[in-house]
Amino acid sequence: SAGASGGDGGDKAPEDIIVGFAQVGAESGWRTANTKDVKRAFEDAGIELKFSDAQQKQENQIKAIRSYIQQGVDVIAFSPVVESGWDAVLQEAKDAGIPVILTDRAVDSEDESLYESFLGSDFVEEGNKAGEWLVEEYADSDDPVKIIQLEGTTGAAPAIDRAEGFAEIIKDESKFEIVASQTGDFTRAGGKQVTEALLKSNPDVDVIYSHNDDMGLGAIEAIEEAGLVPGEDIKIITVDAVKDGMQALADGKINFIVECNPLLGDQLVDLVKKVVAGEDIEKRVVTEETTFTQEEAKEALPDRQY
Numbered sequence: 001s002a003g004a005s006g007g008d009g010g011d012k013a014p015e016d017i018i019v020g021f022a023q024v025g026a027e028s029g030w031r032t033a034n035t036k037d038v039k040r041a042f043e044d045a046g047i048e049l050k051f052s053d054a055q056q057k058q059e060n061q062i063k064a065i066r067s068y069i070q071q072g073v074d075v076i077a078f079s080p081v082v083e084s085g086w087d088a089v090l091q092e093a094k095d096a097g098i099p100v101i102l103t104d105r106a107v108d109s110e111d112e113s114l115y116e117s118f119l120g121s122d123f124v125e126e127g128n129k130a131g132e133w134l135v136e137e138y139a140d141s142d143d144p145v146k147i148i149q150l151e152g153t154t155g156a157a158p159a160i161d162r163a164e165g166f167a168e169i170i171k172d173e174s175k176f177e178i179v180a181s182q183t184g185d186f187t188r189a190g191g192k193q194v195t196e197a198l199l200k201s202n203p204d205v206d207v208i209y210s211h212n213d214d215m216g217l218g219a220i221e222a223i224e225e226a227g228l229v230p231g232e233d234i235k236i237i238t239v240d241a242v243k244d245g246m247q248a249l250a251d252g253k254i255n256f257i258v259e260c261n262p263l264l265g266d267q268l269v270d271l272v273k274k275v276v277a278g279e280d281i282e283k284r285v286v287t288e289e290t291t292f293t294q295e296e297a298k299e300a301l302p303d304r305q306y
């Protein structure tokens with residue numbers, strides 16, 4: 001392929017490769033596990049990793065990417081905080097001959113030559129799985145089911161796709177109604193604050209669908225402070241399956257979790273090596289994931305690493 005296809009030859013030893021990684025931030029347990037795994041994988045591979053944390057701000061990520069271009073790194077990897085607005089900086093990387101690998105989150109650029117590959121989960125599928133559990137859970141009742149949705153960061157691929165995937169499944173049954181949907185920015189504090197406010201305007205809500213565990217954990221605090229029992233008075237579905245989420249699931253406070261795997265480090269290293277060697281890589285690498293019920297969480301918890 002032309003342009004930023006990487007590789008100044010296939011003979012670069014790992015210790016001669018430099019990768020710049022522009023991380024979203026440290027907003028959630030998922031993110032912490034992801035950062036740790038990426039750092040671990042590059043260290044194991046003996047590849048130098050320059051790491052930056054954008055504190056959930058796109059402008060910081062763009063700055064970090066520009067600085068990696070200036071430093072002439074071999075590969076840039078990043079997890080775009082939002083989907084839009086990357087064309088200019090990606091073009092700069094391409095012009096500099098530096099290949100880019102999207103890690104975890106996607107961009108909406110129409111020109112796919114601006115990046116080599118997108119490694120990460122299928123967020124629409126995750127939303128589907130959340131919806132399917134709900135449909136099954138309420139299969140025997142025709143009563144209305146009122147849902148509050150806690151959205152991830154506005155404009156982020158996982159927020160857009162998890163909403164879409166969920167809506168796709170529940171739309172066929174009129175008893176399901178999303179009575180309120182607001183962003184909690186993927187943080188525990190955000191989830192708590194939004195739930196507190198939305199419980200006041202929707203005291204009869206049945207279900208909370210949260211785009212990640214952390215916001216769901218915040219919602220649990222708000223529900224308990226309102227004198228209600230999470231998992232019983234209000235059912236909770238989340239996405240991620242980090243340890244704190246799994247613990248709450250095992251404790252009966254969350255009802256169902258769709259897994260999103262943060263351990264992308266080894267796959268990223270693999271893609272980096274191939275790109276540097278000038279090999280063709282797949283444009284889309286999807287991570288494999290499962291789901292957990294309360295019983296399954298109890299079984300999985302002792303071995304859960306993150």
Ligand code: GYE
Nearest residue numbers: 027028030158186212260
């Ligand atoms: O689900 C959430 C994190 O992009 C898949 O970002 C990731 C999401 C993850 O803040 O917890």
